[in-house]
Amino acid sequence: MCSLSAANASFCLDFFKELSKVKRNENIVFSPLSISVSLSMVQLGARGNTAEEMKKVLHIHEVLSTASPGTKGTTGKCEEAGGAHSQFQELLSALSKSGSSCSLSIANRLFGEVTFQFLQQYLDSTRALYQVELKAVNFFNAPEKSRRKINSWVKKQTGGKIKDMFPPGSINCTTTLALVNAIHFKGQWATKFKEKNTRKMPFRLNKREHRNVLMMHQTGEYKLARRQEEQMTVLELPYTGKEFSMFILLPENICDESTGLEQLETAVTYEKLAEWTNMENTYLQEITIYLPQFRLEGSYELRPVLEALGMRDAFNVEHADFSGLSRNPELFLSEAIHKSFLEVNEEGTEAAAATGWLVVAGSCSSIPYEFRADHPFLFLIKHNPSKNILFFGRCCSP
Known part of the structure; x- marks a missing residue:
């Protein structure tokens, strides 16, 4: 290390x-x-x-x-x-x-x-x-x-x-x-979401249950990486200045009796997390984002x-x-x-x-890719120059 x-x-x-x-x-x-x-x-x-x-x-x-x-x-x-x-x-x-x-x-x-x-x-x-x-x-x-x-x-x-x-x-x-x-x-986001586009949408807790949450929505150019082996998509949301970013780690599938995170949480290591959130060789692409307020x-x-x-x-x-x-x-x-x-x-x-x-x-592409975070995901806020993680967490129910 x-x-x-x-x-x-x-x-x-x-x-x-x-x-x-x-x-x-x-x-x-x-x-x-x-x-x-x-x-x-x-x-x-x-x-x-x-x-x-x-x-x-x-x-x-x-x-x-x-x-x-x-x-x-x-x-x-x-x-x-x-x-x-x-x-x-x-x-x-x-x-x-x-x-x-x-x-x-x-x-x-x-x-x-x-x-x-x-x-x-x-x-x-x-x-x-x-x-x-x-x-x-x-x-x-x-x-x-x-x-x-x-x-x-x-x-x-x-x-x-x-x-x-x-x-x-x-x-x-x-x-x-x-x-x-x-x-x-x-x-503040480098590209803010417009409040007029926010509306109630279902957030899937698992394949059987969901709850309606306020879902933000916009289309813009972002960096996104799909990890086929882990069946996961990583989205980078930069803040103004792009010195800090939020990364969303979204599983692609939800099993009947799980939140969709078990396999991802078991597989994640320092080396993999560093690889997944390294967007240096990833190009901007047009993406439609759905992200819940939480x-x-x-x-x-x-x-x-x-x-x-x-x-x-x-x-x-x-x-x-x-x-x-x-x-x-x-x-x-x-x-x-x-x-x-x-x-x-x-x-x-x-x-x-x-x-x-x-x-x-001791004493006392031309068709926008859709990133829909409508089910449980992991997230982190990272200081990009030093690669240090400031905040880390899991959102199961916004």
Whole structure:
């Protein structure tokens, strides 16, 4: 694996497939970038097996295997992660300087207990690599006030789309540190859909069931690729500036007892996803598009998914090693939460996500081709220059 984008895409698919086991035939939307960036900040303070598990879940060890000479350092595995963290730094810098007419903001913040002693090296590293500052709060004496302050910050950073990030009771007097990432994207289609063409049409849930939804419709020039082996069609919908695009992965057939996605979701790998969404050698063609308006929201507890993927020590007070964060030997992750929002309409797309980690102390052709997305499909929003996936999901029922 040769890049951070490859590692992020592999983590994205691992996370999606594990989440799908308990979210069968349900809508899913999440930001793999938000989760991976925030988990990488956590990993900076981890050591030993705790850090190794995180690197494997994030596929950071595969980035390291192809890092250029000189990036690994000579002081052991703790420093080896520098290659990946430096790539995260470069990615965040590139995204913040995006010249696209789309709006994208990514923010990181540490909220730390005012009386707790954090290692200065950890604070310096997170500031340099992730542009994150430590905000002192009083978890011990005013946990509820601290929770509201964090939630207010997340709401502001996500354009009001992510509210109540941490629910009541999630933060208490044992909370030591909250690491939070927030991402907000807003882009207009390069070619907008006309509202007058939107009308109610059936969306097939399977061969036996359907529901009427608002279906957008227009004919224009787009890039489309048909994958015969997977019986799937991929459509690229660029946003203004064409630095970002939404890709729709639409199965061509629906079986009686399925949503039409089972075969596709089983077959998808990082290599195939990269191939399917590579439109460099695909020519524009006239296509008639039918795409439903849809609005999805998600709220996920990350702990069971990450533990299933192999990240276990960080959540166990007896095995967690966060000695790179503080000299306190009893720190561990108590909660990890991800919330997301995505809305698609005639104008374009607005999407937001936030990820929060709570660290606690153990003590306390001439004929237009028709692309009709009238049955379940996968989708993703990708930053084309870096090939990084910002949002990924499944639309089963708009």
